[in-house]
Structure formats: structure tokens, C-alpha cells
Amino acid sequence: MAFHVEGLVAIVLFYLAILAVGIWAAWKTKNTGSEGDRSEAIIVGGRDIGLLVGGFTMTATWVGGGYINGTAEAVYVPDYGLAWAQAPIGYSLSLVLGGLFFAKPMRSKGYVTMLDPFQQIYGKRMGGLLFIPALMGEMFWAAAIFSALGATISVIIDINVNISVIVSALIATMYTLVGGLYSVAYTDVVQLFCIFLGLWISVPFAMSHPAVTDIGLTAVHQVYQAPWLGSINPLDIYTWLDNIFLLTLGGIPWQAYFQRVLSSSSATYAQVLSFLAAFGCLVMAIPAVLIGAIGASTAWNQTEYGVPDPKSRKEADMILPIVLQYLCPVYISFFGLGAVSAAVMSSADSSILSASSMFARNIYQLSFRQNASDREIVWVMRITILLFGASATAMALLASSVYGLWYLSSDLVYIIIFPQLLCVLFIKGTNTYGAIAGYLFGLVLRITGGEPYLYLQPLIFYPGWYQDDNNLYIQRFPFKTLAMLTSFFTNVIVSYLAKYLFESGTLPPKLDFLDAVVARYSREHMDKATLVKSDNIVLNELAPVNPRHSLNLSSTFTNKEAFNYVDSSPELSNTEDN
Numbered sequence: 001m002a003f004h005v006e007g008l009v010a011i012v013l014f015y016l017a018i019l020a021v022g023i024w025a026a027w028k029t030k031n032t033g034s035e036g037d038r039s040e041a042i043i044v045g046g047r048d049i050g051l052l053v054g055g056f057t058m059t060a061t062w063v064g065g066g067y068i069n070g071t072a073e074a075v076y077v078p079d080y081g082l083a084w085a086q087a088p089i090g091y092s093l094s095l096v097l098g099g100l101f102f103a104k105p106m107r108s109k110g111y112v113t114m115l116d117p118f119q120q121i122y123g124k125r126m127g128g129l130l131f132i133p134a135l136m137g138e139m140f141w142a143a144a145i146f147s148a149l150g151a152t153i154s155v156i157i158d159i160n161v162n163i164s165v166i167v168s169a170l171i172a173t174m175y176t177l178v179g180g181l182y183s184v185a186y187t188d189v190v191q192l193f194c195i196f197l198g199l200w201i202s203v204p205f206a207m208s209h210p211a212v213t214d215i216g217l218t219a220v221h222q223v224y225q226a227p228w229l230g231s232i233n234p235l236d237i238y239t240w241l242d243n244i245f246l247l248t249l250g251g252i253p254w255q256a257y258f259q260r261v262l263s264s265s266s267a268t269y270a271q272v273l274s275f276l277a278a279f280g281c282l283v284m285a286i287p288a289v290l291i292g293a294i295g296a297s298t299a300w301n302q303t304e305y306g307v308p309d310p311k312s313r314k315e316a317d318m319i320l321p322i323v324l325q326y327l328c329p330v331y332i333s334f335f336g337l338g339a340v341s342a343a344v345m346s347s348a349d350s351s352i353l354s355a356s357s358m359f360a361r362n363i364y365q366l367s368f369r370q371n372a373s374d375r376e377i378v379w380v381m382r383i384t385i386l387l388f389g390a391s392a393t394a395m396a397l398l399a400s401s402v403y404g405l406w407y408l409s410s411d412l413v414y415i416i417i418f419p420q421l422l423c424v425l426f427i428k429g430t431n432t433y434g435a436i437a438g439y440l441f442g443l444v445l446r447i448t449g450g451e452p453y454l455y456l457q458p459l460i461f462y463p464g465w466y467q468d469d470n471n472l473y474i475q476r477f478p479f480k481t482l483a484m485l486t487s488f489f490t491n492v493i494v495s496y497l498a499k500y501l502f503e504s505g506t507l508p509p510k511l512d513f514l515d516a517v518v519a520r521y522s523r524e525h526m527d528k529a530t531l532v533k534s535d536n537i538v539l540n541e542l543a544p545v546n547p548r549h550s551l552n553l554s555s556t557f558t559n560k561e562a563f564n565y566v567d568s569s570p571e572l573s574n575t576e577d578n
Helices: 005-028 038-047 051-062 065-076 087-108 116-122 124-156 161-207 234-250 255-263 267-296 316-327 330-368 374-396 402-426 432-448 479-503 570-577
Strands: none
Touching: 005 161, 005 330, 038 161, 038 255, 038 330, 038 374, 051 087, 051 161, 051 255, 051 267, 051 330, 065 087, 065 124, 065 267, 065 316, 065 330, 087 234, 087 255, 087 267, 087 402, 116 124, 116 330, 116 402, 116 432, 124 161, 124 255, 124 330, 124 374, 124 402, 124 432, 161 255, 161 267, 161 316, 161 330, 161 374, 234 402, 234 479, 255 267, 255 330, 267 316, 316 330, 330 374, 402 432, 402 479, 432 479
């Protein structure tokens, strides 16, 4: 394949334009945030993101390289087809559910990151534990989309994959570094427009290529391969359900999502943004589905690609750039390449900012340096943006299947963080003991179920397991959903049991070593003033920090106001006044 100078010039110009927009956004908002609140302005954008920019940035966060390439790959692969392209439906549903049930309580309570409620209710140590799966999810996500970009650029303009990934990561990291959420949001507007325009321009040209059969015919009839609509084997129905639950429910507890929710100017706006993004995700998936269908409807021996076809060469994960390269005119393929590049950066910058925000605020500041200056927190964020960007870039070069890595990124978030988020927001009375138990049970059940993409063999063989051609054990049983439900019920049961044992006097108060049930006041738990400092947040909307000291079992199932008591400690008095 010849080196395409024109393609390289087009990509360079596109990257420079995105970088210019990011720097302009940073300059435009450099004075946003009052003295001492600059770090919060970087994380949640001063809480003044409007509907237009907010809708674009939330949509662009999900519509990444993994979303576009992965959806096209799933439609193209004969064993899957459209029936198994679950991501568009799953993530759209997750945005709807997030808007209906999670956006309003999170925004109205004025949190700054997703981990704030965990540290407020369960303590800083539990917040640190939950940071681990949250960080891994963001890194897997970023690695998947960087991998998608490397594959696309290497196919179309034939340059080294490593160089393309590294340069793209540097651009995304640079404007995130200088502008925070403002730069990310404003560049998302440009990037989403490029994705929409670039892919839709490519589809008619690819569809009209002489080697492409009518996709309406190949949808239901076998021509070059099995129909691209796909089908669900009755034996695989539980796997399909497990995956759709993972995408739908596991798509909610992400810092990248809640960062947009918490940056909204009101709780109502946060809900509307979620609904707009759900619609946007469905619309943006349409051209990716069509490109996958075109790939399944093409006689590749009649194109310059030749034989064997992409799936036989194990290049199914690159079907989108292959269609752009061989079925579209050169100048059109470059438009499509710009679209995928935009998709990658629009999600990569969000993941990098999300990970650094959680570390700087919930780990560095709230856990170790509660008296750290705002300037210090800003510098910690900048350093971690560089570190996490470099880590995601390194992992991107190890990706195998884009869609597989994408699924994997939601696993830990779905099994560990989602049930914890349900408990901390909606189940009154849960405490740190239950949270730790639920965390460990969910983690153990997930690991012992195995993971084919990591060649991790299962220790527990659930009903319906089988061994594939590569001697990997595949679980048909929905064990991921089982692990999530086990984590949730373990949290609730252990929490109420610990509460009853301590408050009934069965266990002495000195055994409450986590200060989670009978402690009157503990530095382990974050108070209201520590979590929220903005003037526009009503502090009394926050859930009470100290648990109620009940004398009977029935009261353990409620979350009434924390008990009041008289104490001469000025620190305690100030906390109660808040």
C-alpha cells in the first residue's frame, strides 16, 4: 500500500484544528472559578454547561472509536450480525436510566465526582477501593478507542500504528491538560459534527461501489456470508441478556458520564442532557451499522483488497477503515478517517480527565491531603492527566478485538461500582462493612468466572459452559449479572446485620473498628463542608454523614437524620451547624 501524503496532511490539519479549539476554550475560560476553586472549575466546568454544549459533549463521550469501529465489526462478523451489536441499544438505555434515576440526586446534592457519595457515606478508605475499578474501566475504555484509531490510520494512509496512536494521544492530552472540562466540551462539539458528517458522506459512496450487493438482500439471504442481521442461538440467549444488562447498567456508574451530569447548570438540565445523549448515540450508530452491512455485502475479490476477505485475514475489527479505503474514493476515505479520529479523541479526552479528576480529588485531596491548596490540586491533576494518557496509549498497542476490550472495560464497573452506587443513593442504612463485603464477593465471583479475552480460565463452571476451538472455556450462564446481584444483596444484608449487632449491644462498640455504625464522629467520614464548597450548593440537601444511633431493629431500615448530641468540641459543633 502506498503512503498517502494527502491523507497525512488532512489528518494533521484536522488535529491542529481540534487543538486550536481546545486551547481557545481554555483561554476563554481561564478565569472561570473563584479564588481557591480552580480545580473544581476544571473538573465540573463551573457548573454552567448549557444544553447545546452539554448534549454534544455527553454524546461524544460515548460515541468513540470503540463505539464506531466495534459496532461495524459486530454487524460484519458472520457469527454475530446486527443482533449482537448491542452497544448502541445498551448504552442508549443506560443514558435513559441514568437520566431518570441517577442524574437528579447526584446533581442536586452538589457532588464534584462520582466517588464523593461513597466517601461521604462509607469513608475515604472505601472510596479508595472503589477508585481501582473506576480507574481500570476508564483505562480499558481509552485503550480500546486508541487501538481503533491506530487500526484505522494504518489501513488508510499506511503509516506506523505506534506513531498514529502516540500523536493522537498527545493531542488529546494536551488540550485536556490546559483547559480541563471546558476544552473537552468545546472540542466535543466540533468532533461530533465531524463524526456525523464524515461517516454519512462515506456511506453512499461505499454503498454504490460495483462490488457491493444490495444490503437489503444480504440482510436476510446468504450471498457472500451469513445474513448480516444475524440471529441469536437459543443456547446463547442468556449470554445475550448478560451482555445487554452489562452495557445498560454498567454504562451508568462512569465518571465520564457523571462529570457531564455534575457540570450541568441544574438537576433538570442534567436529566435532559442524558436523554439527548441517548438519542444522539442511536443516531450516530446508524452509519456504523450500514458500513458493517456493506462489508458483509461486498465481493472482496472484485476490489483491490482481493482475497481472502477481511474475516479470513482476521481483520474483522478493521472493517470500517477497510470499507473506507477500498470502497470509497480517496478524498472521501480521508473524510471518514477524520471522523474516526474525532470519535477517538472525543472519548479519550473524557476518560483521561475523568481518571485524573477522581485521583486528584478523592484520593490525593480527600484521603491524604485535605488541607492541600487549590493550586496544588490543579498541579496533581495535570501530572495525572499526563500519566493516565501515557498508560492508555501503552495499553492501546496490546488490544486484540476492539469490541471485546470494550465489553471488558464495563465488567468491573458493572459488577462492583453499580451495586455500590445503588446502595449509597437509594438503600438507606448501608454502611462500610456491607460495602467491603459486597466489593469482595462481586470481585471473587467475576474472577472465578474466567475471561477469554485475557485467557483467564474459570474456576467455577456454571451450567451451559463449553470449550471453543481455541481451548478456551466459554460461560453461557449470565454469571456477570449473578456477580452484580450477589454484590448488591451482600452489601445490604451485611450492612443491616452489622447495624443490628452493634446497636442491639450484641457486639461492643469498640469492635466497630471502621467507625461505621456506632461511632459518634470520625475523621474517616467526609463531612459536608469537605465534599462541597461551591456557594450555589445547598449543604442541607446532602445526606447525613453520621449514622443514626438506633435502639431497635425496625429503625435500622430507615435513614433518618443523624442523631444530635451536645459536644464541646468546636470541630463537631461546626460540622453540625453545616
